[in-house]
Amino acid sequence: MINKMHKLKYLFCTLFVVPIMCTHLSAQTPSDAIMMNAEQACILLEYNYGSFDQYWEGSYLRENQTIATVRRNTVMSMMAVGILDKLNFFIGVPYIKTESSDPNGGKFAGASGFQDLSLALKYQIINKEKEKGTFSALATVGFSTPVSNYLPDYMPYSLGLGAPELSYRAIAQYQWKNGLYLRGAGAFLWRGYARAEREYYYNNGSYYTSLMDVPNAVTFEGVLGLWAFKNALQLEFSYMSSNSTSGDDIRSYNAPQPTNNIDSDRLGLFAHFYVPSVKGLGIVAYHNRVVNGRNAAKINTTGVGLTYYFNYRKKQDKNETY
Amino acid sequence: MKHIKFLLSSIAVIFLLISCEKDLPNYLSYENYVFSSADEDGGSWQTTLINSGDEIIIPAPADISSAEYQQELSNLKQEVSNLSDSEEKAIEYWTDNPTIRWNEIALELIAKYNIIPGPNADGTYTLPNPNNPSGPPAFPFAHPPYAVRALAYLSVAQFDGLISAWHYKYTYNRPAPFKQDDEIKYAYSDNNIPSYPSDGAVLASVSRKILTAMFPLEAEYLEAKEAEHLRSLLLSGGYVESDIEAGKIIGNEIATEALERASTDGMKKAQTPKAVSDSIADAAYERFGWKWVNKEIPQRPVGLTPLYSQVRMWNVPNVELTRPIPPPSLDSQAYIDDVKILKDYADNITTERRRIANFWQDGLGTYTPPGHWNEFANRFIVKYKLNPLRSARTFAYLNMAMMDGGISCWDAKYYYHYPRPIQTIEGFKTIAGTPNFPSYTSGHSVFSAAGAEVLAYIFPQEATLVRGWAKEAAISRVYGGIHWTFDAYIGTEQGIDVAQYTIDVAQVDGAD
Numbered sequence: 056m057i058n059k060m061h062k063l064k065y066l067f068c069t070l071f072v073v074p075i076m077c078t079h080l081s082a083q084t085p086s087d088a089i090m091m092n093a094e095q096a097c098i099l100l101e102y103n104y105g106s107f108d109q110y111w112e113g114s115y116l117r118e119n120q121t122i123a124t125v126r127r128n129t130v131m132s133m134m135a136v137g138i139l140d141k142l143n144f145f146i147g148v149p150y151i152k153t154e155s156s157d158p159n160g161g162k163f164a165g166a167s168g169f170q171d172l173s174l175a176l177k178y179q180i181i182n183k184e185k186e187k188g189t190f191s192a193l194a195t196v197g198f199s200t201p202v203s204n205y206l207p208d209y210m211p212y213s214l215g216l217g218a219p220e221l222s223y224r225a226i227a228q229y230q231w232k233n234g235l236y237l238r239g240a241g242a243f244l245w246r247g248y249a250r251a252e253r254e255y256y257y258n259n260g261s262y263y264t265s266l267m268d269v270p271n272a273v274t275f276e277g278v279l280g281l282w283a284f285k286n287a288l289q290l291e292f293s294y295m296s297s298n299s300t301s302g303d304d305i306r307s308y309n310a311p312q313p314t315n316n317i318d319s320d321r322l323g324l325f326a327h328f329y330v331p332s333v334k335g336l337g338i339v340a341y342h343n344r345v346v347n348g349r350n351a352a353k354i355n356t357t358g359v360g361l362t363y364y365f366n367y368r369k370k371q372d373k374n375e376t377y
Numbered sequence: 378m379k380h381i382k383f384l385l386s387s388i389a390v391i392f393l394l395i396s397c398e399k400d401l402p403n404y405l406s407y408e409n410y411v412f413s414s415a416d417e418d419g420g421s422w423q424t425t426l427i428n429s430g431d432e433i434i435i436p437a438p439a440d441i442s443s444a445e446y447q448q449e450l451s452n453l454k455q456e457v458s459n460l461s462d463s464e465e466k467a468i469e470y471w472t473d474n475p476t477i478r479w480n481e482i483a484l485e486l487i488a489k490y491n492i493i494p495g496p497n498a499d500g501t502y503t504l505p506n507p508n509n510p511s512g513p514p515a516f517p518f519a520h521p522p523y524a525v526r527a528l529a530y531l532s533v534a535q536f537d538g539l540i541s542a543w544h545y546k547y548t549y550n551r552p553a554p555f556k557q558d559d560e561i562k563y564a565y566s567d568n569n570i571p572s573y574p575s576d577g578a579v580l581a582s583v584s585r586k587i588l589t590a591m592f593p594l595e596a597e598y599l600e601a602k603e604a605e606h607l608r609s610l611l612l613s614g615g616y617v618e619s620d621i622e623a624g625k626i627i628g629n630e631i632a633t634e635a636l637e638r639a640s641t642d643g644m645k646k647a648q649t650p651k652a653v654s655d656s657i658a659d660a661a662y663e664r665f666g667w668k669w670v671n672k673e674i675p676q677r678p679v680g681l682t683p684l685y686s687q688v689r690m691w692n693v694p695n696v697e698l699t700r701p702i703p704p705p706s707l708d709s710q711a712y713i714d715d716v717k718i719l720k721d722y723a724d725n726i727t728t729e730r731r732r733i734a735n736f737w738q739d740g741l742g743t744y745t746p747p748g749h750w751n752e753f754a755n756r757f758i759v760k761y762k763l764n765p766l767r768s769a770r771t772f773a774y775l776n777m778a779m780m781d782g783g784i785s786c787w788d789a790k791y792y793y794h795y796p797r798p799i800q801t802i803e804g805f806k807t808i809a810g811t812p813n814f815p816s817y818t819s820g821h822s823v824f825s826a827a828g829a830e831v832l833a834y835i836f837p838q839e840a841t842l843v844r845g846w847a848k849e850a851a852i853s854r855v856y857g858g859i860h861w862t863f864d865a866y867i868g869t870e871q872g873i874d875v876a877q878y879t880i881d882v883a884q885v886d887g888a889d
């Protein structure tokens with residue numbers, strides 16, 4: 056059992072992408088239930104491609120030839136470090152390039168650059184072996200903020216929401232001994248202001264400022280997962296909802312803006328394969344589809360990546376074992 | 378492990394503390410101020426829509442010693458003794474220079490209705506219809522020509538109404554209620570201006586009526602604003618009911634005059650059928666060998682208001698007097714040089730050029746460039762402590778000049794019918810939205826230069842600043858990738874030229 060758990064932990068660090076309209080929300084915040092040991096670190100390098108040719112204007116799903124198909128190409132690098140067995144640290148930043156397909160009616164230039172730096176701490180509160188499996192509960196706090204001067208008020212091409220974000224996430228998982236597991240996670244995302252490059256905007260009324268109030272959001276995630284092939288392969292099917300707690304609707308045939316009330320429901324498939332022949336190497340692949348939304352892009356995202364795990368320091372003396 | 382839990386909860390608490398309340402300004406906030414002048418002779422200033430300030434007749438007020446007036450005074454005392462929170466807030470919001478508030482309401486409605494109709498499922502476009510304002514699409518589409526016209530009628534009517542109010546104020550010299558009874562406190566600074574008729578009531582009624590005509594779907598909203606404003610005038614301690622009633626008479630009458638002019642100014646015909654629009658384009662092609670083409674998908678069949686050039690101007694006798702020189706032909710060196718400049722800007726978007734392009738963009742969904750200049754005027758009015766009459770004068774000349782500028786600009790746009798950069802530069806991409814009308818000259822440039830000239834005339838201390846802004850607004854369109862440099866430079870000259878006609882009128886209106 057110790058070996059197994061150890062291997063699970065060794066196998067994994069995670070990524071987490073929530074593409075909404077044109078931003079990655081808490082893009083790198085770890086939301087899984089797996090902890091790395093105090094001596095471990097993991098590097099992730101990932102590429103994903105997202106595109107949409109439909110979006111919800113309020114609750115109305117529409118196309119818009121002004122923007123045609125909007126593409127988002129993302130290269131993400133992330134690192135996870137086991138500080139303690141029960142406390143992991145994450146840091147990541149994506150580079151994003153956006154553009155419209157040709158032909159389009161708007162002739163807008165896309166945007167590119169580094170988006171938001173994300174930092175997170177994950178703490179394992181409970182990890183209890185029961186008769187039929189293991190129950191674990193974890194909490195994550197995260198912070199992200201733009202690292203380039205990308206313009207958030209340039210939707211749908213803007214790289215992100217342009218606002219600092221604090222995230223508080225609670226995670227609970229039950230894993231059966233046959234490798235099947237269920238996980239649920241809920242998060243509250245507090246967002247600060249985005250700064251536009253204009254001093255007036257309309258948000259169900261006049262605003263005489265360049266600051267835009269980016270709505271907070273609540274997310275919920277449900278995951279059904281499986282460890283297969285002697286834990287060499289992890290598979291997940293996920294549902295994720297994200298709901299802004301305030302904000303305005305995109306107006307008719309008008310561009311979105313960071314103040315919008317964005318809701319989305321997303322389904323996802325995820326696989327992580329641990330390459331037995333190369334110690335520490337893993338391959339990640341996933342596909343997500345936004346299936347329902349409000350002021351959100353109906354975006355499909357496909358990503359592939361490599362993970363590499365290694366010990367960044369010598370094994371610590373342990374007071375506790377699993 | 379305990380200390381880790383403590384650490385984590387501490388971090389959480391700190392995060393929650395950072396997550397503070399968000400509070401952003403919805404209007405210009407300013408302290409009450411003493412007006413820099415009372416303008417006792419304001420009633421004799423030259424009006425625009427009517428012949429003079431005494432043309433609108435209001436009844437002579439009852440003497441302050443009369444039983445009738447004393448009854449009003451005692452009613453008022455009772456009213457002001459018991460203000461609700463919302464009433465106090467309303468008094469604070471409206472201030473004693475409500476020209477600013479009504480201007481802000483106009484800007485907000487412009488931003489709300491500055492939404493371009495999208496295509497139907499079959500690729501056609503439906504135009505907003507004043508006879509069916511609910512649409513879809515809703516009426517109006519408050520694009521810059523529409524917006525500046527709404528602002529002009531609003532401001533000119535306000536100005537004439539206040540000239541009329543000033544005429545009667547200093548004819549009858551009725552002192553304000555708070556001057557007569559110590560128990561009545563005035564909510565604002567005492568400016569020693571007679572209270573009959575209430576200038577605020579003139580503004581409330583004229584503004585509500587003009588804006589309702591311009592934004593028919595907002596009738597209810599505007600009625601509520603007017604009611605709140607009129608009530609706050611009473612509760613401010615500055616006016617009795619009959620002061621307010623007299624103001625309403627003037628407001629309604631001058632609004633009627635303004636709307637009569639508006640109904641026959643040619644705006645109804647500005648948005649032409651496709652056949653007319655095509656013939657305008659073909660005429661330009663015959664003359665110059667080029668014509669502007671809309672590049673949207675699906676293509677819009679008609680550009681924005683091709684015959685706005687025919688709308689009645691305020692102070693320019695004939696639009697062609699202000700028509701600029703022709704733009705460079707598409708095979709000239711000047712044109713080739715400009716292509717190079719635009720490509721260079723597009724390939725090298727600097728932080729500064731991007732900021733300027735966005736700061737002045739004032740595109741769809743915003744209060745438009747004329748709205749931006751009205752906001753500047755609002756700030757200067759507060760800075761220089763203008764009274765409502767001088768504030769209305771500022772807006773009137775500002776918006777007349779900008780509307781004349783818009784008409785002149787549209788004359789050039791459809792006479793020369795010059796292509797946009799995205800039409801003639803292969804694969805060109807922009808960081809601003811390309812509008813649905815020809816390129817030459819730039820509307821931003823003309824509006825801004827015209828606006829800056831009027832503000833420079835009224836606030837000479839700000840002349841250098843506002844003229845610099847106008848130039849920046851002009852070049853911002855080149856940075857945005859949607860205008861040629863000559864659209865901007867010539868447009869700026871055009872705006873200065875057009876504004877002079879209005880300034881010539883202003884200089885002899887009796888206020889200087």
